[in-house]
Amino acid sequence: MSFFFEVLLGGLLAGVMYSLIAIGFVLIYKASGVFNFAQGSMVLFAALTFVSLLERSVPFWGAFVFTLLIMLVLAWAIERFVLRQLVNRPPITLFMATLGLSYIIEGLAQAVWGAQVHGLDLGVSDEPFELGGMLLSQFDLFAAAVAGTLVVLLSLLFNKTRTGIALRAVADDQLAALAVGIRLHRLWLIVWAVAGVVGLVAGLLWGARLGVQFSLSLIVLKALPVLIIGGFTSIGGAIVGGLIIGASEKLAEVFIGPIIGGGIENWFPYVLAMLFLLVRPAGLFGERAIERV
Amino acid sequence: MHAILKKSTQLLAVASLGVMLFSANASAANEQYFPLQSYRIGPYAAGGTGFFGGFIDYLQYVNAKEGGVNGVKFTWSECETEYVVEKGVECYERLKKGLNGAPAAATNPLSVGIAYATLERSTADKLPLITINHGRTDSTDGSVFPYAFPLQLNPYSEVSAIINYIAEKSGGLDKLKGKKIVTLYHGSPYGKETSPILELLAKKYGFELTLLEVPHPGNEQQSQWLNIRRAKPDWVILRGWGVMNPVALKTAQKTGFPTDRIIGNIWSNSEEDAAPAGAAAKGFISITTHPSGTNFPVLQDIDKFVVKAGKGNLQDAKRFGTVYYNLGVVNGILNVEAVRVAQAKFGKRPLTGEEVRWGFENIRLDDKRLKELGALGLVQPLKLSCADHEGGGAVRFQQWDGSKWNVISDWVQADRKLLRPIIEESARQYAKEKGITPRDCGKEG
Structure with a gap:
């Protein structure tokens, strides 16, 4: 039984890491109704910039602040040169634009920082410790604490500030929001900048775990089922979705995998997500769209 | 005069082009x-x-x-x-x-x-x-x-040499009987290619083999390593690729499996495979055909x-x-x-x-x-020969000391007689x- 709980706990902690990626998607989607395919590339770009600066003897916090500034510049450039040109275009146009952005950011990252694989040590030990017969990772607990803090801060931003309320108005109806004087471009800049910050935090945690390399951009694949289950518009949903996906994929791999040949961890979350789609198309916490037809 | 000059310039240009082409061909020749x-x-x-x-x-x-x-x-x-x-x-x-x-x-x-x-x-x-x-x-x-x-x-020689090394460390091929070996492989045709030969070697030498697949790209391996922890193997053969390798080493550490009991294959043996895992990679062993x-x-x-x-x-x-x-x-x-x-x-x-x-x-x-x-x-x-396009079939073993690889064995030969048929x-x-x-x-x- 203790093995079952160890697998479950490990899965929940892995799920928190998936949530970190999913939150970046939620932010952009809430503000513009766009599924930002470039989120994975932003994570990679942030982590690669940070680690490359560290390797050039820039101190930790200096590298962090400098990377943060670069992410803000990136957000500004995306808003100024891509999104501003595409206001009121169909969502599929914006989605295709983010697809293009994804390749551009990846290429840019490699052109600037090179193709080398980097190790990243955040100074948090990954040595396990034993609790009730189970091994727990200090690093995973640290990541969970960071994710929890991030959720609280983002919830405050969205629910307790004028910017948050404006963002919700834009998410509901861009034209109506423009009509009442909300400055759409400014809001998009803010939200892309916040997504960049989330990308940096996710990039550091994932980079410390995987090494900073181009496969980092593939972690977006883990966020898709999380979003389907949690809903595309809820930060809390991203956390709950992440926990469900993390726990279920680990339990499935360990207890069902051996019966059907193993290696099911990648597709099992999508089976779960499909089931959720059939029952709750908007996800657990997503907003149901009611439209006059 | 102008016409003559123009004609001369044209001739010169054609001649120069000819010389250039000739030189290019002469050089390419x-x-x-x-x-x-x-x-x-x-x-x-x-x-x-x-x-x-x-x-x-x-x-x-x-x-x-x-x-x-x-x-x-x-x-x-x-x-x-x-x-x-x-x-x-x-x-x-x-x-x-x-x-x-x-x-x-x-x-x-x-x-x-x-x-x-x-x-x-x-x-x-x-x-x-x-x-x-x-x-x-x-x-x-x-x-x-x-x-x-x-x-x-070739891939078969690779696993055969690894098993021979484990036998050497255990005191001989007969000592493999009863040993537990897990192979953690990349979920791709490359990763699966050696499974049949490993099964054959397990049967021949009597060791207990567990094959565990890691889905591509391998950035999550918690469940596989918990399974390994439960199986308590003597050795883990890591048949990885790219990001799967450092993640394997990090997750092994997280689940308490000793790194010096993990043997990486030929695509798990570079600095790019070990260094990103930081301290978790120290002691990791892998094969190499060249130091x-x-x-x-x-x-x-x-x-x-x-x-x-x-x-x-x-x-x-x-x-x-x-x-x-x-x-x-x-x-x-x-x-x-x-x-x-x-x-x-x-x-x-x-x-x-x-x-x-x-x-x-x-x-x-x-x-x-x-x-x-x-x-x-x-x-x-x-x-090499007409019949043998591999030629060698031997590997050495190296160990990561935290910053570089050190060769720790002489050439270990694959059992090519067994593999040839x-x-x-x-x-x-x-x-x-x-x-x-x-x-x-x-x-x-």
Whole structure:
């Protein structure tokens, strides 16, 4: 039984890491109704910039602040040169634009920082410790604490500030929001900048775990089922979705995998997500769209 | 007067163009070309830049130090594949005809997918396909696969040598009985290729084998390592690729499995596989066909003639002497040696792919020759033939000390006698499916 709980706990902690990626998607989607395919590339770009600066003897916090500034510049450039040109275009146009952005950011990252694989040590030990017969990772607990803090801060931003309320108005109806004087471009800049910050935090945690390399951009694949289950518009949903996906994929791999040949961890979350789609198309916490037809 | 001047200028231009073309042809007439399906961007760029960097630097070194081979200089051009099979095939088609009249010697895609996709084309075009340390195991049988060369080590030899090493550590092959070995493999045809031979070896020697798949790309392995923790194996064989390797080492640490009981295969053995795992990689063992480091005369010469001359191909000079770079150098040595051997038979001139193929099949690298090449200890003794396109089948073991690899064993040989009938049977099946009549290697000169 203790093995079952160890697998479950490990899965929940892995799920928190998936949530970190999913939150970046939620932010952009809430503000513009766009599924930002470039989120994975932003994570990679942030982590690669940070680690490359560290390797050039820039101190930790200096590298962090400098990377943060670069992410803000990136957000500004995306808003100024891509999104501003595409206001009121169909969502599929914006989605295709983010697809293009994804390749551009990846290429840019490699052109600037090179193709080398980097190790990243955040100074948090990954040595396990034993609790009730189970091994727990200090690093995973640290990541969970960071994710929890991030959720609280983002919830405050969205629910307790004028910017948050404006963002919700834009998410509901861009034209109506423009009509009442909300400055759409400014809001998009803010939200892309916040997504960049989330990308940096996710990039550091994932980079410390995987090494900073181009496969980092593939972690977006883990966020898709999380979003389907949690809903595309809820930060809390991203956390709950992440926990469900993390726990279920680990339990499935360990207890069902051996019966059907193993290696099911990648597709099992999508089976779960499909089931959720059939029952709750908007996800657990997503907003149901009611439209006059 | 103006008309005369204009006419003279035109004549001069035509004459200059003629001279330029003649010079280009004259130069190409004495050059041997290597088409390089390289990958310098994308997820596998770290391997591509190291390998092709080493390969190109070796060619540059031979040109700079010896003026090529018997006066035939080497030339090359790159085509970016991003490790994508379709692009690899497109590059093959674009480059196979040679460059400015210099004939192509061989292709070296360093990609299982591209190698599989261009295997039949290479045979049809009579252009050797070099898959050093990888490729189809059954292409070792040159009677059925005349143009494919899994030089040094095929996948079956790789696992056989690892099992022999574990036996050596356990006190002999008979001591393998009852041992528990887990193989953690990449969820791809590459990862699964050695499963049948591992099962065969488990049956033969009586060890308990567990095969665990890690879905591509391998950035989450918690459940696999919890299964390993539950199984309590004596050894774990890591058959990884890319990000799967450091994640395996990190997760092993997290689940309390000792790193010095993990043996990485040939694609889990580079600095890029161990370093990103940080302290978790310390003690990790892997196989290698060539040590890293720069303590070999050939590498010191490359440094002197190429790198210090400012012509080195590596963007990051610190990667000089790393595993991928040295593999590129070894690959260069073998390709150039094939050209040299073939020239001895066909003449001191640029050769066709078919002639270079003969050169590969007649490579004889003993310690004396390796010493002459400055590569003693870097390349294993090799003897290739029509029937044997692998030639070596031996590996050494290295251990990561936290910052670099250290060789910890002598050459450990695969059980090639055991593997040969399996390889021949697989090649025979392939020949039957494709309607190929195998060459009679007894008649090949």
